[in-house]
Amino acid sequence: MRNSREFAHQHPPQDGSVHLTLPEDTKKLVTEAGWGIPHPIQNTELVFGPRDRDEIELVWQILLASYDYARGR
Template structure:
């Protein structure tokens, strides 16, 4: 995912930077509301990987 998205995810408490790789570890959702947040993070990462 883009660097600015990684920062937003970390700052919001939804994940942490991977200790070795330049990736983000995103925490799993605990309820239905959190599923949507994680879904949006995953979609942003997917779009970035596809060059969108």
């Protein structure tokens, strides 16, 4: 995602994880909550794929935070 206009991308349906850009404090919260891990090379976060409706909502909120961050909000 570096040097591109992409702020996030979803992996294949069988995995469902998402790579996205987040502010440092949000990345730390996501990692500490067990919802993702930092990418070892890029400054992105890998958020694990949701397993049910409640988790879909949580991942959606993380995605919205990424979108807001990409938009400078």
